[in-house]
Amino acid sequence: MSTPAKEVLVDVTAVNHFYGRGEARKQALYDNHLKVHRGEIVIMTGPSGSGKTTLLTLIGTLRAVQEGSIRIGGVELAGLPASEQVRMRRDIGFIFQAHNLLDALTARRNVRMAIELSGAPRSEYDRLADEALGSVGLSNRVTYKPRNLSVGQRQRVAIARALVNKPQIILADEPTAALDKDSGANVVSLLRNLADQRGAAVMIVTHDNRILSVADRIVNMIDGRVLSDIRVKETVAICALLRKCQVFINMSPSDLTDVAQKMSTESFADRAKIIRQGDVGDKFYVIAKGRARIIVDSATGTRTEATLSEGNFFGEVALLRDQPRNATVEAEGDVEAYTLSKPDFLAAVKAHKSFEEQLGAQLFHRS
């Protein structure tokens, strides 16, 4: 099946949201669906007014859900009483564009404002605060007030405050906007570590192209709708493999990305039948890892036609000619394959002349 199922921490289903009342009522979100898994960093992009911030504030329980459902770690936010909403926020780390530190308090006391909500013993407050500040490289600034810190340092204090209670969900709004390249990179790697090591789900609203590479997924929103939801890491990996395949060799990088984005990852155990001869063809396969045998049953008996390895593809004939599968493909050892559904495959063939030509050439070559 597709990527190993990870726990869904944020589950947005059919969410509509409106601002204003009566005549002035204006819809900001239209039927939004989004799942964020444990350990995932999702970057949300889109022009201002596209609804990404609205969606983020809904997930952060800073606004009440009007229509649809949002589940945070299994808790339904729709219809949650106000006091419970406030409690929910304690389990979410907020990083705001404006750091909004209390300017009367030292860095340590600012972080303590969040610790006070955690139920940690009072004697631990200072130690926890200093530890969090240490993790953002501010060990030697704990007694500084915000006005004596640089913009980047203030932002890091705010991040320490957001992370000190080890939240499972982190919502960040332009966390790098006010930062120079290096500070921005620091913040991003900090968030990456949180996702990787603590399994936190991180959602970042940003326009900063420099940090897109940290994302597992990039969600693009326009006019209150999720326009695309790209699994960046996976797409990059698929592209890297596809680029080595003969069949995709002449495809431009952007075309390749288009195809890769539509592909899913599937795993098969040893001797599993990936496709069966005579079945209706519904997918196109590229082997990402492992080997597979092509087995053909005919009047003369069963024989293994060929062995496929990493970078080889199969399953295209049934799709192109609208015929049943002409052979069985069986995994030889564990196999991981990228798959493309029939409509996506046919669309890609149609759209990319070079793909069609290459397919033709490869087919000719193979037979």
Added chain:
Amino acid sequence: MWFIRQFSLAWRMLADRPARLALSLVGVAFAVVVMFTELGFKNGITDSSANFAGILGGDLIVVHPRQMHLKSYVTFPGAYLREVEDIPGVASASIICTGADYWSNPQDGSRNRVFIIGVDPDDPMLTVPELKGLGRDLRGEGTVLFDDRVRPELGRVSAGTRSRVGRMPVRVIGLFSLGPNFAYEGNVIMGLDNFYQLSPKNRGRVGLGMLRVAPGQSIAAVRARINERMAGKLVVLTPAEVLGRERKYTTDHAPVGIIFGLGLLVGFAIGTVVCYQILFNEVSDHLPQFAMIKAIGHFPRYLTSLVIQESLILSLGGYLIGLAAGAALYGLLQRSTALQMDLTAPRATLVLVLTSGMCLLAGFLAMKKVHATDPADLF
């Protein structure tokens, strides 16, 4: 614990800008001083106006039913008092008659109105210590006791000074201490014979009938008996009731009492506005920070108590400064006006309560803004 922690946060937020805090405290202190001043005048006038009532001795006092206060000069026939004297339980009675006339300044001859208290030299029934030794001397023609807490306009007076009250030549045989009020510049005590000579129309009449109850007799029982016998002719009061009546009359009816009472309200209103301005600015500057406090999961009541504590700190700090300034001002006013300006504990407490009240009121007004902030706007 929670309260102290938050108190320290409220304090840190205020103390973060020392110059602004100082200015705010001065603003609150100003309102406190205004309230102290108004209250001081109000009480000074009331106390001073009622000062004569404060020196009345005896156990019971009988007055004409229409005499609502001590400056109305309504008198009753001396025969009534003799009737009262015969009532069982009444040990002795003494007449006090009051009036007003002009005192001539012995140095420059200028004339000022003084309050004249005519007493029975044998048994004056006034709580004036000087009368103990000098009472009998008041029988001499034109002998008076003069008030030494008067304003300087009345001249330098000591025992032996000769001057005039109205057209009557008088000789000061001693001094006592009472003090002026808004109606009179000073007070003079004289024997009844001298008083009737000065004011012949009062001859044989009584302003205040001072009574002493026989030892072992219940004052209430005697009072009831007098009430029964003299119903419609006289009213019986205790000295404390006369004082209370006098103070209440000044507060309620004399325009000065009302004016300064209003002044106190105005001071409170000014203070509330000043406090509101201070807190409003304080809150406005911190709005995004307050929103952040909400966003990270603090309940709205956390902010409510934060703002309340800020306002309490302001009121307490401002009050202490205002109290010091008020005390200094009272001393100054007492010296310059000779009015009684006492900074008593109940009065200081009243201003403290008013100050806290105005800061809390301002705090609640400013709070609306705090609770209107939407943490969602932070994104």
